[in-house]
Amino acid sequence: GENVEQHPSTLSVQEGDSAVIKCTYSDSASNYFPWYKQELGKRPQLIIDIRSNVGEKKDQRIAVTLNKTAKHFSLHITETQPEDSAVYFCAAGYSTLTFGKGTMLLVSP
């Protein structure tokens, strides 16, 4: 089955800095790569996703890149704000999703 590795497990940045979270996957059949944000005590919510026929996607301050050859994809957040503090999960899949273990992002004012 699919195996998704996510790094780092924790990330602390200053407000205004950029943050990068990286994931690798093992199954070359995976064709969908979403990123979820989960605030404490809340449900995961989709923030951006990318499909295997696209190399990069941007939505305001967030962007995702995908390298199918290397089987890795990354989340980039620019101009971080305190409200970006949360746990971020990557996932990969074809018919089902496999999630990474999460990255706790802390943005300090």
Add this chain to the structure above:
Amino acid sequence: NAGVTQTPKFQVLKTGQSMTLQCAQDMNHEYMSWYRQDPGMGLRLIHYSVGAGITDQGEVPNGYNVSRSTTEDFPLRLLSAAPSQTSVYFCASSYSPLAGVYNEQFFGPGTRLTVL
């Protein structure tokens, strides 16, 4: 639309008890799934369904049963609860019924289960 709803929000069980976690969605989604979330483990798929009458196992199915008699509902049953099943359980749904054609998964608010 209420989206994806789950009941109860919290539950405490004793070892060996059984219970059903309820999940419903009003978005006419074909695909529904159950995940468990444990600290440092991310979300792990328990069971999923691509439509009424069709269910399949995920990564961690042991100790859980599901059924899908309607498009709207996808209950998760714990037959004989064990402390290892202490976790937060999330139900999710998405539109696409087709394997390999993904659309956004919408998550319910979760059920926090403690087994003593």
